[in-house]
Amino acid sequence: MKPKVIIYKKVEPVILEYVRDACEVVYFENMDDNTSASFYEELKTAEGLFGAGLKVDEELLERAPQLKIVSNISVGYDNLDLAALNSRGVMATNTPDVLNETVADTMIGLMLAVARRIPELDHYVKAGEWTANLTPTHFGVDMHHKTLGIIGMGRIGAAIAKRAHFGFGMNILYHNRSRNEEVERTYQATYCSLEKLCQDADFICLMVPLTPETQNLIGEKEFALMKKTAIFVNGSRGATVDEEALVEALQEGKILAAGTDVFVQEPVSPDHPLLSMPNVVTLPHIGSATAETRLAMARFAAENLVMGLEGKQPPALLTAIPSKRS
Numbered sequence: 001m002k003p004k005v006i007i008y009k010k011v012e013p014v015i016l017e018y019v020r021d022a023c024e025v026v027y028f029e030n031m032d033d034n035t036s037a038s039f040y041e042e043l044k045t046a047e048g049l050f051g052a053g054l055k056v057d058e059e060l061l062e063r064a065p066q067l068k069i070v071s072n073i074s075v076g077y078d079n080l081d082l083a084a085l086n087s088r089g090v091m092a093t094n095t096p097d098v099l100n101e102t103v104a105d106t107m108i109g110l111m112l113a114v115a116r117r118i119p120e121l122d123h124y125v126k127a128g129e130w131t132a133n134l135t136p137t138h139f140g141v142d143m144h145h146k147t148l149g150i151i152g153m154g155r156i157g158a159a160i161a162k163r164a165h166f167g168f169g170m171n172i173l174y175h176n177r178s179r180n181e182e183v184e185r186t187y188q189a190t191y192c193s194l195e196k197l198c199q200d201a202d203f204i205c206l207m208v209p210l211t212p213e214t215q216n217l218i219g220e221k222e223f224a225l226m227k228k229t230a231i232f233v234n235g236s237r238g239a240t241v242d243e244e245a246l247v248e249a250l251q252e253g254k255i256l257a258a259g260t261d262v263f264v265q266e267p268v269s270p271d272h273p274l275l276s277m278p279n280v281v282t283l284p285h286i287g288s289a290t291a292e293t294r295l296a297m298a299r300f301a302a303e304n305l306v307m308g309l310e311g312k313q314p315p316a317l318l319t320a321i322p323s324k325r326s
């Protein structure tokens with residue numbers, strides 16, 4: 001008998017077909033309050049979970065006694081309680097690397113959009129306000145040859161550094177808990193403390209995973225250290241930044257401008273103060289959202305899922321290999 005898998009996110013037909021070849025699939029294209037009762041009913045006998053963003057904690061695992069694997073279609077896995085998964089011998093997987101270049105493109109685009117005020121000036125043209133020569137009030141600031149500080153110089157951080165170094169001639173600072181000597185060699189990046197990075201960088205890009213340690217990593221103290229001309233962008237998770245402190249830093253002119261792909265609450269509420277600030281560029285969590293990359297992520301996640309259910313070690317295993325279960 002094929003193992004039962006719940007797919008709780010819309011996937012391409014080719015992915016659905018691949019999973020269906022190996023598994024019995026229960027497909028929830030869009031999970032909402034109306035589907036939650038049937039989702040929990042199916043969970044009782046599901047061996048696999050496939051999707052992105054679902055909070056998998058003790059409470060959910062309690063409802064899923066047959067579960068063998070949770071395959072996340074994302075690299076970030078802050079939605080997963082790995083300790084709870086490990087203690088129950090349930091595997092969890094993610095999709096590292098296949099999205100690095102696409103997310104790095106997004107973050108470079110976001111920095112440029114903020115620095116050159118692209119969305120604001122696009123609106124200005126389309127609103128028919130371009131009726132005379134531009135004045136300095138419309139000017140942006142250069143990104144090339146400035147100093148970029150990357151907080152979280154991992155797989156995606158390094159892809160951003162590559163673009164910034166070779167494409168924009170930027171000087172690169174970075175902060176991690178540990179040194180990344182390869183980026184120091186390849187992109188002449190300089191390791192420094194979080195405080196020094198905040199003080200010295202013209203552009204600051206946050207790319208850490210959300211963990212208990214990185215929650216509100218950037219708050220009032222860090223914004224106070226930044227240059228008044230600094231541009232801050234967040235591509236990690238909303239909760240790595242104290243959003244109130246960010247709003248205050250922008251309102252009080254502690255930093256020049258900001259861009260964010262992520263929010264504490266997603267989708268963000270239309271009355272969120274960041275949405276009404278002209279010097280803030282907002283994106284709806286689209287870091288990896290190209291057709292090619294989303295397909296590659298789904299394919300990787302589907303392979304993780306099927307391998308795990310076949311008793312093989314999935315390539316992107318986040319948990320320990322479980323001991324044999326009945």
Ligand SMILES: NC(=O)C1=CN([C@@H]2O[C@H](COP(=O)(O)OP(=O)(O)OC[C@H]3O[C@@H](n4cnc5c(N)ncnc54)[C@H](OP(=O)(O)O)[C@@H]3O)[C@@H](O)[C@H]2O)C=CC1
Nearest residue numbers: 076152153154155156176177178208209213235236287288
């Ligand atoms: N906006 C979007 O659409 C996307 C967002 N993301 C987010 O980006 C994150 C990063 O992805 P990826 O680059 O693959 O992850 P990596 O694990 O490769 O890189 C994360 C980096 O963060 C550093 N880091 C971790 N904890 C801390 C800390 N407490 N203080 C300082 N640095 C820290 C790590 O270094 P060290 O361990 O030495 O501290 C590491 O270099 C994901 O977890 C996800 O949340 C990812 C893809 C798309």
Ligand SMILES: O=CC(=O)O
Nearest residue numbers: 073074075076288
């Ligand atoms: O936010 C996206 C991810 O892959 O993580």
